[in-house]
Amino acid sequence: MTAATTDLPRAEAAPAVALWRRFARNRAALLGLVLFGAVLVMAATAGLIEPTDPLRRAGDPLTKPFTDWAVPLGTDQLGRDILAQLFHGARISLLVGVLATLLSIAIGVVVGALAGFFGGWVDDVLMRVTEAFQTIPNFVLLLALVAILGSSIEYITLAIAIVSWTAPARMVRAEFLSLRSREFVDAARNLGVSNGALIFREILPNALPPVIVYASVIMALSILLESALAFLGLGDPNHASWGNMIGQGRAVLRTDWYCAVIPGIAIVLTVLSFSLLGEGLNDALNPRQKKQ
Amino acid sequence: MQLTQVLTYALRRLLQAVPVVILIMVGTFLLLKLAPGDTVDALVGDMGGADAAYIARLRAEYGLDQPVWVQLGRYMAKLIQFDFGWSFVYEQPVAAILWERLGTTLMLMGTSLSLAFSIGVGLGAIAARRAYSLTDNAISTLGLIFYATPSFFLSLMMILLFSVKLGWLPVSGLSDVAAFYTGWDHVIDVVLHLIMPTAALSLIYLSFYLRLMRASVLEVADLDFVRTARAKGAGETRLMIHHIMRNALLPVVTLLGLQFSTVLGGSVVVETIFALPGLGQLAYQSVIQRDMNMLMGIIFLCAIIVVIVNFLTDLLYARLDSRIALK
Numbered sequence: 001m002t003a004a005t006t007d008l009p010r011a012e013a014a015p016a017v018a019l020w021r022r023f024a025r026n027r028a029a030l031l032g033l034v035l036f037g038a039v040l041v042m043a044a045t046a047g048l049i050e051p052t053d054p055l056r057r058a059g060d061p062l063t064k065p066f067t068d069w070a071v072p073l074g075t076d077q078l079g080r081d082i083l084a085q086l087f088h089g090a091r092i093s094l095l096v097g098v099l100a101t102l103l104s105i106a107i108g109v110v111v112g113a114l115a116g117f118f119g120g121w122v123d124d125v126l127m128r129v130t131e132a133f134q135t136i137p138n139f140v141l142l143l144a145l146v147a148i149l150g151s152s153i154e155y156i157t158l159a160i161a162i163v164s165w166t167a168p169a170r171m172v173r174a175e176f177l178s179l180r181s182r183e184f185v186d187a188a189r190n191l192g193v194s195n196g197a198l199i200f201r202e203i204l205p206n207a208l209p210p211v212i213v214y215a216s217v218i219m220a221l222s223i224l225l226e227s228a229l230a231f232l233g234l235g236d237p238n239h240a241s242w243g244n245m246i247g248q249g250r251a252v253l254r255t256d257w258y259c260a261v262i263p264g265i266a267i268v269l270t271v272l273s274f275s276l277l278g279e280g281l282n283d284a285l286n287p288r289q290k291k292q
Numbered sequence: 293m294q295l296t297q298v299l300t301y302a303l304r305r306l307l308q309a310v311p312v313v314i315l316i317m318v319g320t321f322l323l324l325k326l327a328p329g330d331t332v333d334a335l336v337g338d339m340g341g342a343d344a345a346y347i348a349r350l351r352a353e354y355g356l357d358q359p360v361w362v363q364l365g366r367y368m369a370k371l372i373q374f375d376f377g378w379s380f381v382y383e384q385p386v387a388a389i390l391w392e393r394l395g396t397t398l399m400l401m402g403t404s405l406s407l408a409f410s411i412g413v414g415l416g417a418i419a420a421r422r423a424y425s426l427t428d429n430a431i432s433t434l435g436l437i438f439y440a441t442p443s444f445f446l447s448l449m450m451i452l453l454f455s456v457k458l459g460w461l462p463v464s465g466l467s468d469v470a471a472f473y474t475g476w477d478h479v480i481d482v483v484l485h486l487i488m489p490t491a492a493l494s495l496i497y498l499s500f501y502l503r504l505m506r507a508s509v510l511e512v513a514d515l516d517f518v519r520t521a522r523a524k525g526a527g528e529t530r531l532m533i534h535h536i537m538r539n540a541l542l543p544v545v546t547l548l549g550l551q552f553s554t555v556l557g558g559s560v561v562v563e564t565i566f567a568l569p570g571l572g573q574l575a576y577q578s579v580i581q582r583d584m585n586m587l588m589g590i591i592f593l594c595a596i597i598v599v600i601v602n603f604l605t606d607l608l609y610a611r612l613d614s615r616i617a618l619k
Contacts, residue, residue: 128311131312135602136598137591139557139558140591140594141557143576144591146579147327147582148327243442246445246448247444250565253452264442267442269440271440276436
């Protein structure tokens, strides 16, 4: 037998490529990716649609959609361009969603890692604090924080992170509890690796995958929280926001329902894209979990 | 289950909630301190101004000149007796207003959660039994859409369809004030007023329960004891109800308890839209009117309700899963 005929196993595809192949097999996940891409494009091109101020008067109040090509989707009762607000609203939604998610995961990782790694009284104290945050209805706490801090976009993002870090904290803690007594951690500890390096270099990378998948849920919830605040008129008045557009549209719902329906569909599709992406990512990262 | 066993278990669970409630007390105190202005500022604002000596005397009278930890101690002692302070907006004790509003919110919670739970569990079980079929795809897609639709948008769309276009359902309030209905007419009136708020609040949770139940039934249906039951000749219906459902329900019951506080938060938006006189609407108005005592009272009362509900779901869980020893 010559070397040329030996059946060597085919070279494994790079992990990223394999991950993409598993992800792309799921049609719903691809739809999520396309929707998410559309929202990204809207946010990126918002400056081209309306370079100055999306909240300025662009035409006659309550112009119906598809009647005037200067304002393709019509105007609201103050004559503001709905299309421009929609694109700038995408920017705010994504900005708040991404930043609040990163911030809440950062808090959750620190709390969960400390609780899970050290256990004992550290765990007890941190878990009671987590339970206290979970016991208070998150939207009511969010209202209180906005009432105290004020409703600029930075404080709203911070407040959303403060009410949504508990779930990632619990996930990270559970992962740390199961990982901290594994052999590779013992081995590293015996080599004299410090606690900080054990937590962040050894355990954390292994504890992160479920949190990354869950990030899509936090992102969707953050966008929903921001839009609910804006709907109630408690958002940042200086930025176009989908929730605020729906809140304003409520006043003219009987006659000009498109003012509320257009931004509403934008929120539904954006949140849908995150949950489809999250599910696709979950199936791709944990292929064994999926049945069939 | 022995009665004494249940009682000791109940007591132990309640004791575990004590530190959490204390932390929430400290938290609301800190938030009150962080908020601009205090009780005396509100009083003086009400009076239209006062001189500095009088303000200082008022501060001393309300104990606001004491060290922070003394103030905290007094505040907590009051909270334990459900004394939430005075509302300068309503000119009444906060507690009195809260009790008035509690019933509406609990009614909305009760109807929404039972609807979400029963329909969600039912649809989830059906989807799992016909996994990857057309029915399953239709149910799962519906679940995804419910999940992605914010309650306020759903509320407006329902108002547009059922009130504006069709004229079937009333838009706001808990009952028709001008009609003076009595007896069954009044009950029917309230039910008509609650249909849209209940639907708006429950659909997102319905989608959570649906998805979890579907996954849970799929997982349990693969376990050995189900195969054994089938081998012994149990019919599909009996298999589903006696063997699968009871076990598949466990994670859903956990989620029900965990999510109760989120549902209470969601009632803020729904009650505000439909002008229902409940705690949620009160929370929104308190933010607008800067009534911080009221807002903190709502937070504390909601926290107590959540602790009680979590305790009840724990008991229900123990009843469903006899493997959990009531130690």
